[in-house]
Amino acid sequence: MGSLAAVLRHPHDFYPLLKLKMASRQAEKQIPSEPHWAFCYSMLHKVSRSFALVIQQLGTDLRNAVCIFYLVLRALDTVEDDTSIPTDVKVPILIAFHRHVYDREWHFSCGTKEYKVLMDQFHHVSTAFLELGKGYQDAIEDITKRMGAGMAKFICKEVESIDDYDEYCYYVAGLVGLGLSKLFYASGTEDLAPDSLSNSMGLFLQKTNIIRDYLEDINEIPKCRMFWPREIWSKYVNKLEDLKYEENSDKAVQCLNDMVTNALMHVEDCLKYMSALRDHAIFRFCAIPQIMAIGTLALCYNNIEVFRGVVKMRRGLTAKVIDRTNNMTDVYLAFYDFSNILKPKINKNDPNATKTLSRVEAIQKACMDSGVLNKRKSYIIQSELRYSSTMIVIFFIILAIIFSYLSSTRASK
Numbered sequence: 400m401g402s403l404a405a406v407l408r409h410p411h412d413f414y415p416l417l418k419l420k421m422a423s424r425q426a427e428k429q430i431p432s433e434p435h436w437a438f439c440y441s442m443l444h445k446v447s448r449s450f451a452l453v454i455q456q457l458g459t460d461l462r463n464a465v466c467i468f469y470l471v472l473r474a475l476d477t478v479e480d481d482t483s484i485p486t487d488v489k490v491p492i493l494i495a496f497h498r499h500v501y502d503r504e505w506h507f508s509c510g511t512k513e514y515k516v517l518m519d520q521f522h523h524v525s526t527a528f529l530e531l532g533k534g535y536q537d538a539i540e541d542i543t544k545r546m547g548a549g550m551a552k553f554i555c556k557e558v559e560s561i562d563d564y565d566e567y568c569y570y571v572a573g574l575v576g577l578g579l580s581k582l583f584y585a586s587g588t589e590d591l592a593p594d595s596l597s598n599s600m601g602l603f604l605q606k607t608n609i610i611r612d613y614l615e616d617i618n619e620i621p622k623c624r625m626f627w628p629r630e631i632w633s634k635y636v637n638k639l640e641d642l643k644y645e646e647n648s649d650k651a652v653q654c655l656n657d658m659v660t661n662a663l664m665h666v667e668d669c670l671k672y673m674s675a676l677r678d679h680a681i682f683r684f685c686a687i688p689q690i691m692a693i694g695t696l697a698l699c700y701n702n703i704e705v706f707r708g709v710v711k712m713r714r715g716l717t718a719k720v721i722d723r724t725n726n727m728t729d730v731y732l733a734f735y736d737f738s739n740i741l742k743p744k745i746n747k748n749d750p751n752a753t754k755t756l757s758r759v760e761a762i763q764k765a766c767m768d769s770g771v772l773n774k775r776k777s778y779i780i781q782s783e784l785r786y787s788s789t790m791i792v793i794f795f796i797i798l799a800i801i802f803s804y805l806s807s808t809r810a811s812k
């Protein structure tokens with residue numbers, strides 16, 4: 400019923416949503432027959448709401464490697480995220496995780512729901528890992544080792560400075576970017592991207608998650624998790640959790656805007672990274688999550704709801720992004736449009752207004768300088784207007800038909 404209401408409110412979402420639904424049905428049908436690969440792909444669909452579909456569209460070899468890369472790191476992250484595991488148990492597991500992937504007997508039960516299934520049946524993941532090419536295995540092992548060590552370091556350490564924040568995000572997401580670039584290179588279709596650009600791809604996604612998930616992380620049971628750096632929040636409140644109390648609403652929004660401005664720093668690097676990609680499937684795999692991130696930041700900026708519940712892009716808009724992201728022109732248009740949504744939300748009394756505005760303008764300039772912006776009008780906003788006016792016309796035609804039908808049946812009675 401909720402989705403019917405959503406489609407009625409945004410009728411232009413209907414077609415992309417239908418297409419997305421059919422694509423995910425298709426993906427579910429394509430699950431391989433060998434039990435370990437079947438487990439890995441069905442797990443991927445269960446644990447990764449956003450990445451499964453774009454991973455599914457990669458060529459077979461690279462797809463298998465990225466799928467296992469994802470599941471290995473998701474399992475490592477399940478250990479990191481489980482706040483009920485005592486530190487002295489958790490740290491050695493994180494540090495040795497890169498060796499466990501070679502051991503079909505190894506497993507460690509933790510996490511909940513689908514994550515628990517992934518952990519309990521991890522032998523399927525290690526079996527599949529052992530079937531990958533040596534180049535893929537080495538890249539996955541190397542990143543898992545470095546990420547595990549980084550996570551272990553931050554188990555006993557809080558995110559104090561902005562440098563700590565960047566360092567933590569490097570371990571949990573920047574390294575994924577480095578690893579993916581290596582896998583793309585190993586697949587023979589792409590050049591090896593510079594580490595700093597690969598890192599920015601991960602940082603932009605991770606920081607967006609950390610901003611959006613404030614409430615979920617602070618309310619984590621039995622122990623809250625804190626990723627917002629003290630160097631930023633201490634300018635606004637005495638304790639990070641104070642941001643969620645209604646009496647601090649003004650300060651909370653200012654702090655949130657500071658965090659969004661910080662995340663926007665990575666955009667130019669991300670555009671540069673994506674503009675160097677050649678393969679269409681790899682391009683979409685990289686670009687769709689990035690567009691979702693800038694869309695989420697535009698939605699979160701100056702939005703008190705981040706401290707009250709979940710702020711997410713509506714499913715229809717997500718479906719539209721998946722449907723329409725095919726080349727760099729689409730990416731520039733999307734980044735331009737979403738920064739245009741954010742721009743009018745900047746309040747000149749916000750302590751970081753000037754900084755945020757100059758960030759947004761720098762992003763818009765990068766999109767402009769690509770020279771593709773005037774070729775096509777718009778990505779999200781204009782098409783919504785165009786579609787909705789068409790829909791209003793169709794709506795009235797249908798209404799007229801129903802009305803004339805009803806009046807003719809009444810007349811014949």
Ligand code: D61
Pocket residue numbers: 450465468469472473476480571572573575576577579597600601602604605608684685688
């Ligand atoms: C191109 C395309 C995709 C990219 C990329 C470049 C560069 C980096 C990334 C994806 C990684 C972005 C991570 C952002 C989401 N954050 C998390 O999931 C947090 O966990 C971090 C540690 C595990 C990372 C697992 C991962 C994620 C995405 C992948 C991947 C591996 C492998 C291949 C493709 C994508 C977060 O998780 C909790 C949650 O958000 O639910 C956390 O614990 O902080």
Ligand code: MG
Pocket residue numbers: 476479480571
């Ligand atoms: Mg984590």
